[in-house]
Amino acid sequence: MKSLLLFILLAIFSLNIYAQQQDLRAEGMDWLPIRPDVKAGSLWVPENHDNPGGKKIEIAYIILKARDTTVQHFPLIFFSGGPGGNTLVPGLVNFILEQPMRQERDIILFDQRGIGYSSALPDMSFDSFHIMAKNVNEAEELILNRQMIREFQERCKAENINPAYYNTHQSAQDVGLLFAHLGYGKYNLLGGSYGTRLARVVQDFFPEYIHSSVLDSPAPMSGDFLLNRLDSFSLALGRIFDYCKGNENCNTQYPNLIKDYFEAINKLKTTPLTTKMGDTLEVTINAQDGIYLLRRLLYQNNSREKAPELIHAYLKGEGEVIQEVLQAEYFLTGGLNLSMLLSVEKYENFNRANTAEVIEDHYKKYPYLPVKLGFLDAFYQAGMEWHEANLPIEERQFKISHIPTLILVNQFDPVTPPKNGYLFKEKLPRGQLLVLDEGGHGGGNQECKNRVIQNFMSHPEAELDISCMHIYDSKKK
Numbered sequence: 001m002k003s004l005l006l007f008i009l010l011a012i013f014s015l016n017i018y019a020q021q022q023d024l025r026a027e028g029m030d031w032l033p034i035r036p037d038v039k040a041g042s043l044w045v046p047e048n049h050d051n052p053g054g055k056k057i058e059i060a061y062i063i064l065k066a067r068d069t070t071v072q073h074f075p076l077i078f079f080s081g082g083p084g085g086n087t088l089v090p091g092l093v094n095f096i097l098e099q100p101m102r103q104e105r106d107i108i109l110f111d112q113r114g115i116g117y118s119s120a121l122p123d124m125s126f127d128s129f130h131i132m133a134k135n136v137n138e139a140e141e142l143i144l145n146r147q148m149i150r151e152f153q154e155r156c157k158a159e160n161i162n163p164a165y166y167n168t169h170q171s172a173q174d175v176g177l178l179f180a181h182l183g184y185g186k187y188n189l190l191g192g193s194y195g196t197r198l199a200r201v202v203q204d205f206f207p208e209y210i211h212s213s214v215l216d217s218p219a220p221m222s223g224d225f226l227l228n229r230l231d232s233f234s235l236a237l238g239r240i241f242d243y244c245k246g247n248e249n250c251n252t253q254y255p256n257l258i259k260d261y262f263e264a265i266n267k268l269k270t271t272p273l274t275t276k277m278g279d280t281l282e283v284t285i286n287a288q289d290g291i292y293l294l295r296r297l298l299y300q301n302n303s304r305e306k307a308p309e310l311i312h313a314y315l316k317g318e319g320e321v322i323q324e325v326l327q328a329e330y331f332l333t334g335g336l337n338l339s340m341l342l343s344v345e346k347y348e349n350f351n352r353a354n355t356a357e358v359i360e361d362h363y364k365k366y367p368y369l370p371v372k373l374g375f376l377d378a379f380y381q382a383g384m385e386w387h388e389a390n391l392p393i394e395e396r397q398f399k400i401s402h403i404p405t406l407i408l409v410n411q412f413d414p415v416t417p418p419k420n421g422y423l424f425k426e427k428l429p430r431g432q433l434l435v436l437d438e439g440g441h442g443g444g445n446q447e448c449k450n451r452v453i454q455n456f457m458s459h460p461e462a463e464l465d466i467s468c469m470h471i472y473d474s475k476k477k
Helices: 002-026 090-097 125-133 138-158 168-182 194-205 227-246 248-253 257-270 287-297 303-316 320-334 338-348 356-363 374-383 418-425 446-458
Strands: 038-046 056-064 076-079 107-110 187-192 210-216 273-277 281-285 405-410 431-436
Touching: 038 168, 056 090, 056 168, 076 194, 090 107, 125 138, 125 281, 125 320, 125 338, 125 374, 138 338, 138 374, 168 194, 168 338, 187 194, 194 210, 210 446, 227 248, 227 257, 227 287, 227 303, 227 356, 248 303, 257 287, 257 303, 273 320, 281 287, 287 303, 287 320, 287 374, 303 320, 338 374, 356 374, 405 418, 405 446, 418 431
Parallel strands: 076 107, 076 187, 187 210, 210 405, 405 431
Antiparallel strands: 038 056, 056 107, 273 281
């Protein structure tokens, strides 16, 4: 009788996944390859897990089955960054389908709540880009951000969405239900940027499901959305200046880089740079936009080479690198739900004690920030009113976790600097931290990183072969 019941349950489960797969395709996932090693589905979860009988939202996922079905490695589940980064997109799915990492383990991709196919929030991303593109001063930019946020508050209200429930703790409970729904015994976690925060909370909530965890570019909960970005950007920019001074080729080409940087920002104050994206969108880059876009460029692997080039393009008033960084920002805008980002960060990374006066004083600590950090500054101040929920400051921390964990971070990262890695490791007794001598945010030698990650997930207690990696001096923070 038990065997018959189990068979019926498995049959229902399989039919349900197939039905959901068809539904997902009909709702816009027609790009998903129709092949036996690609499965799609969804499950419904409470919008507020503290009220399980209330409103439900949908969590969509895709399973990319292992090529070698004879090997029983635990699957990998991927946590995207942002917050707000889309996962279920053709580029990422088709890319992972061809990766060696899928040879011996299933890979699970899902859109976090509020994103993409998972009951997405009305997205203010492109509205924010158009604000940045305008020729407005800091005060006007703040006014425009407040107007934008009020508009999207009304849109959420009209759609019966409460942004206060779109945060890491609620998302982590979605993942727990997904674990049970999929039925694997254990999972390997792989998080990038914000995804490391979500994965780390999942470790705390559901340790019984976790075989290993890989956290690339760690993003803590015990920080501040704006003030930490000022700190990490200033640190990364200073390291770029130091690198250029110590590198013969860079120093020969840009012998006065720090002086040129301040001259470039001052020039943008008096003479903003105007350019076009495509045939229609005019973009004006003033001083705060110039710093904002420079910070964006530091996300790239080749930031040590390109940052000096962008500074000099600002001085000259032209250069291909300006279009490159604008296109990169626009591309990121299209793959990031900014409303979801604000919902998460307002809950766990905003601090109402940081008034405009406090922020102004904080800028004085950073000589490399002669003006405010463009859009992010106005977005932080205006975003304080997005929703009413705030995770208490004392609860914005992780628990001690004994899950084997590999932490990766780049020395020149402008948003998740090496000190974040040390902060994560403090509560991971079985954690390993690798600080890479690489530029960019989460970039570097991806082939090498993937090889190390695969070996770690298969044998998390074994000594790692990291001979392909460029390791920064671990004694420096």
